[in-house]
Amino acid sequence: MANEPAYDAEAFRRFEQEGWADVAETYAATFGQVTGQAIGPLLDAVQAAPGSRLLDIACGAGALTAAAAGRGAEAVGVDFVPNMLALAARLHPGIDFRPGDAEALTFGGGSFDAVVCCFGILHFPRPGQAIAEAFRVLTSGGRYALTAWCPGGPENARGLVEAAVRAHGTLDVDLPEGPPVSRFGSAEACREVFEEAGFAEFETQELPIVYRLARAEELIDNLIKGTARNRGLLVRQAPQQLARIREAVVEHAAPFAVAGGFEIPNPALLAMGRKP
Numbered sequence: 001m002a003n004e005p006a007y008d009a010e011a012f013r014r015f016e017q018e019g020w021a022d023v024a025e026t027y028a029a030t031f032g033q034v035t036g037q038a039i040g041p042l043l044d045a046v047q048a049a050p051g052s053r054l055l056d057i058a059c060g061a062g063a064l065t066a067a068a069a070g071r072g073a074e075a076v077g078v079d080f081v082p083n084m085l086a087l088a089a090r091l092h093p094g095i096d097f098r099p100g101d102a103e104a105l106t107f108g109g110g111s112f113d114a115v116v117c118c119f120g121i122l123h124f125p126r127p128g129q130a131i132a133e134a135f136r137v138l139t140s141g142g143r144y145a146l147t148a149w150c151p152g153g154p155e156n157a158r159g160l161v162e163a164a165v166r167a168h169g170t171l172d173v174d175l176p177e178g179p180p181v182s183r184f185g186s187a188e189a190c191r192e193v194f195e196e197a198g199f200a201e202f203e204t205q206e207l208p209i210v211y212r213l214a215r216a217e218e219l220i221d222n223l224i225k226g227t228a229r230n231r232g233l234l235v236r237q238a239p240q241q242l243a244r245i246r247e248a249v250v251e252h253a254a255p256f257a258v259a260g261g262f263e264i265p266n267p268a269l270l271a272m273g274r275k276p
């Protein structure tokens, strides 16, 4: 295949599928609270409205699909992890959730007026293929929007955790290689893949997403209970290393203390394009 990545795409796909299955029961209460802050902006970006046909790709626990239905859209959520879908169905009865792979959607061309992907893109082994699939299932004039994390830095949660792992643990753990986590965190990188897929009217905005935590150490618990790659990295640290990583995160989170806890920024990029 022309777009086949240099890493083992199937190994990465299996790792992601098993990783999300492992955290399905704890996802909604942990990391789902963080990703959920992008729901409103994504639905606005694709102009979700009563009667519009909307597809939520990599729907996870289904909060976005349900919010779209709440706006009157005919919303469908797809995900490739059966127990995530079971959780979504339990949390949001009556909403249409279906098994599906972002890179090989089973819907016909032109089936949707809007397609959204809330923090799914960095989990797909062939993200260009997933964006091409979104383009295919959209009707002419339909909108596609995704969110992805901005790169880690000294002022954000990702940077805080990365720095603590570098200082007190190791990045050299046995995880299957996948696309770079921050690949879609810049407007230019998104523009390139959107335009390659055929999208026009490209726009981006930065979303000021934050972790709201009662205690700073919850940042690490949140990642272990609610993510796949970060969890994989953290649970492969030696117990003493993990303990030191936690301590470092607590120490460096001090500037983010607010009344009643912590608010640690974790900004994201929202990218939107329209099918001509």
Ligand SMILES: C[S@@+](CC[C@H](N)C(=O)[O-])C[C@H]1O[C@@H](n2cnc3c(N)ncnc32)[C@H](O)[C@@H]1O
Pocket: 016, 017, 020, 032, 035, 036, 057, 058, 059, 060, 061, 062, 064, 078, 079, 080, 081, 084, 100, 101, 102, 103, 117, 118, 119, 120, 123, 124, 125
């Ligand atoms: C970070 S969660 C995001 C879930 C939800 N969109 C949200 O914002 O809370 C990533 C989701 O992507 C799903 N996923 C990863 N790779 C996928 C693929 N190739 N096809 C469909 N779903 C996939 C995982 O099962 C997981 O539910």
